[in-house]
Amino acid sequence: MSFEFIAEKLVYGGDALGHYQGRTILVPRALPGERLEVEEVRTAKGVTHARPLRVISPAPERVSPPCPYFGRCGGCHYQHLNYQNQTVWKREIVRETLRRIGKIVWENEIPIHASEPWNYRNQAQFKVSHSGGRTELGFFAAESHQLVPVDQCLILSPRLNLVLNVLRSASWSENLTDCSEIEMLADDQDENVMLTLRGKFTEPRGEALARQCLEEVPGASTVAVERKSGFRVQGEPALDYRAGEFEYQISPGSFFQASRHLLPAMVAAVTGGQSGALALDLYAGVGLFTLPLAGAFDRVVGVEGNRGAARDLEANARRHELGNVRAVGESAYDFLRRFAQAGPDLVVLDPPRAGVGARTLELLAKLRPARLHYVSCHPPTLARDLAFLSSRGYLLNMIEMFDFFPHTSHIECLARLTRNANF
Ligand SMILES: C[S@@+](CC[C@H](N)C(=O)[O-])C[C@H]1O[C@@H](n2cnc3c(N)ncnc32)[C@H](O)[C@@H]1O
Incomplete structure (x- = not known):
């Protein structure tokens, strides 16, 4: 109808x-x-x-969407809206989500950090489909597992588009018959690329494909084949990524941010102007925030649930000779159940979309940290968690938006909170 x-x-x-x-x-x-x-x-x-x-x-x-796949590919939502208005609407959505879910009426400014609107993604997951003797690479359509083959993607970095071109070429696609997904992460110079291959490979075929990627894919420096028991890696064991003053090793399976232009601004906003005796970086990944905090705090503990990423964090602290950093490879909840030192000066929280949740926040509130910096990629769980923190005496001082993913509906925010002294 x-x-x-x-x-x-x-x-x-x-x-x-x-x-x-x-x-x-x-x-x-x-x-x-x-x-x-x-x-x-x-x-x-x-x-x-x-x-x-x-x-x-x-x-x-x-505006007229420049991408021919817009409307079919599930990646972008706003190419029909001029970029400036995208950020204005995203800010409205943050306000409304805080109000609707968190019952937080935030009438102050929400500063917007706008990004380069195109070629910003340094990471992508290409789906691979095989039918009628043809192999196609692309993204899924919205809310579906239907593949939309793409020749190039306007939000991907130039290097990742180059890699896509090679993998899509007729001479290459037959190599990918056992593959269902290829993940790519390019470094800060957009030169070296880590590829992670997923699919139903026999061991020799997986190894052969990884070798061929290393030899023929432009920029491929690390190629990992994901197996039930972990990753088989060829080439360099990890990708190096420089953000601000620090260089981070990122192994296959470790999380790293996917938007390259705003990363230094985000790191500076989360970690800049802070000091004290103790900082905790929960959901620390490979230490993107942990390392910059180490220069300003006597002690920093980075807690990361993925053991491989926690090992990267430890190696990254060692590489920069930061003896005051401790890397802990366990969940934030398990860590907080045991951690007894009350009164950290700063706690950084950067959870996945599910947010932190009441169980973990309850333990955190008992430590009575003075300041919280909450980085969120999902406004609904941010609103829920801020409401909880407010019930435990934390005041929202500032919220800002980093438009990491122009043309998509993703929204990244940083909320700063302080403990109400009377609580
Ligand atoms: C959004 S990422 C942020 C990582 C890092 N702060 C960064 O910006 O690169 C979330 C991280 O939390 C980790 N993680 C997920 N659940 C966790 C948990 N319950 N406890 C600790 N870390 C967790 C993930 O492995 C991932 O590295």
Whole structure:
């Protein structure tokens, strides 16, 4: 059934929200104020999802999406909206999510750190499909496992597009018949690349493919084949990435940030202007924030749930001769259950999308840290966790947005909190 719809606002996830005959309607690729003809796709939990058929009256901020895959590939949501307005809407979404989920009315400024809007991703996961004797590389369509083959991706770094070109070439695709996913991470110079291959390889075929990648893929310096028991790595054991003053070793399987241009600004915002006796960096990865904190605190503990990444953190501290850093390879919860030193001056939290959660925050609040810097990639769990922290005496002093992923619905924020002395 098709009907006319007026988009009222953008909501988290990329859709525009409006109403029709008393129902809530969500439509992708629509902009606030626009009138569109849309077609119902499905209704679930009282919300109707519809797709746009025609824009009847376009918003002035509407632009022509430069990518030919936009609307089919699930990666980007906002290429039809000019870049400046994307960041303004994302800021509104942060405010609304804080209000709706956290019951936090934040009326102060939310500074925006805008990014280079194109060629910013230093990391990508390409899906590989095989059908009718053809091998294709690309991304999944939105909410589906349907592959959209892509020749190039406008948000990827030039080096990763070059790698994609080679892997997609006719002479290469037959090498990938056992492969289901290829992950790529380029270094800060966009020169060296770590490839992680996933699929159903026999050991000799996996090894042969990894060797061939090293020899023929431009920039490939580390190639890992993921196995149940870990990674078989050829070439350099890890990729080196320089961010600000420090160089980080990143092994296959370790997390590293995927947006290259704003990284130094984010590191400076999280770690700059801080000092004291003790800082904890929970969800530390390979130590992106731990290392810069080591110059300003007597002691820094970096806690990371992935053992391989925790080993990278330890090696990274050693490489920079930071004897005051301790790397702990366990979950934040397990660490906090045992850690007894109350009153850290600063705790950095940078959890995955699931957020930190009440169980871990309860333990953290008992330590009574003076300041918290919470880096979030998922506003709903940030709002939930900030509400909890507020109930334990923490005041939200500032929230800023780093637009790590232009054209997508992803939103990255830094919230700074201090402990209310009267609590
Ligand atoms: C968003 S990343 C941030 C990493 C690092 N701060 C950075 O910016 O590079 C989240 C990290 O938390 C780790 N992690 C996930 N669950 C965890 C847990 N329960 N306890 C500690 N670390 C965890 C992941 O392995 C990942 O390295």
